[in-house]
Amino acid sequence: MGEMTSEGASLSAGIDLSQFYQVFFEEANENLDNMEQLLLNVNVEAADDEELNAIFRCARSIKGGAATFGFSDVAELTHQMETLLDKLRRHELQPTSAMVDVLLQSGDALRAQLGRHQGSGADPVDTTDLLNSIRGHVEGREVSASAPAPKPAEAPAPAP
Numbered sequence: 001m002g003e004m005t006s007e008g009a010s011l012s013a014g015i016d017l018s019q020f021y022q023v024f025f026e027e028a029n030e031n032l033d034n035m036e037q038l039l040l041n042v043n044v045e046a047a048d049d050e051e052l053n054a055i056f057r058c059a060r061s062i063k064g065g066a067a068t069f070g071f072s073d074v075a076e077l078t079h080q081m082e083t084l085l086d087k088l089r090r091h092e093l094q095p096t097s098a099m100v101d102v103l104l105q106s107g108d109a110l111r112a113q114l115g116r117h118q119g120s121g122a123d124p125v126d127t128t129d130l131l132n133s134i135r136g137h138v139e140g141r142e143v144s145a146s147a148p149a150p151k152p153a154e155a156p157a158p159a160p
Contacts, residue, residue, distance in 0.1 A: 021118075024065045028074075028114055031058040036107050044095040052089040054105075059085055062110065074113045077127050080134045081106050087138060098143055102133045 035058035038051055063078035081103060087093040112125045136143040 003071050021069065021133070024069060025114060028062045028065060029111075031061050032107050032111060032114075034058050036104065037144055039100050039104050039107070042095065042099055042100060044100060047088065047095045049089065050093075051083065056082065056085040056089050070117065071113070071117050073124065074110060074117070077106055077110060077113070077131065080131055080138075084138050093137070096137075099137050101132065102137065102143070106130050106134065 022101065035055050038055045038058070041096035042048075042055075059078050059081045063075050063082055066072075066078060084093075084103070088095050088099070093099075104151055106127075109125050109127050109130055112122060113127075114123065116122045133143050
């Protein structure tokens with residue numbers, strides 16, 4: 001296994017939380033697998049409340065662990081997903097295929113972010129477009145279903 005990023009290696013109440021990373025990563029990946037299956041099977045015309053609640057719980061669990069370990073990029077993306085999912089499960093918004101698509105793309109981005117925190121050596125993932133798309137859905141704006149897939153953030157050009 002690769003080296004963990006130091007971003008989340010903080011001490012909390014004198015406990016080194018890094019010893020729990022592997023459990024978090026395993027649970028996060030299980031939640032992502034479950035969330036993806038639920039999203040792929042959701043009927044946007046007649047979404048089941050239990051399915052929406054289950055998807056919400058997956059995102060909430062990932063967010064909580066990410067926040068605990070200091071993985072702020074993962075926590076930020078899952079927080080935005082959670083906001084959209086909460087509006088869906090409360091019937092404040094009607095699910096659309098564009099919403100499902102952006103949530104699936106967000107799951108892919110989360111996998112990449114988690115892999116980076118596990119030491120994959122990958123560049124940070126640029127989730128700006130995903131976050132803007134999710135916020136647009138939350139605000140009830142028409143959002144294109146074809147948001148670009150997350151890509152690694154570009155490194156700044158070296159100074160001359």
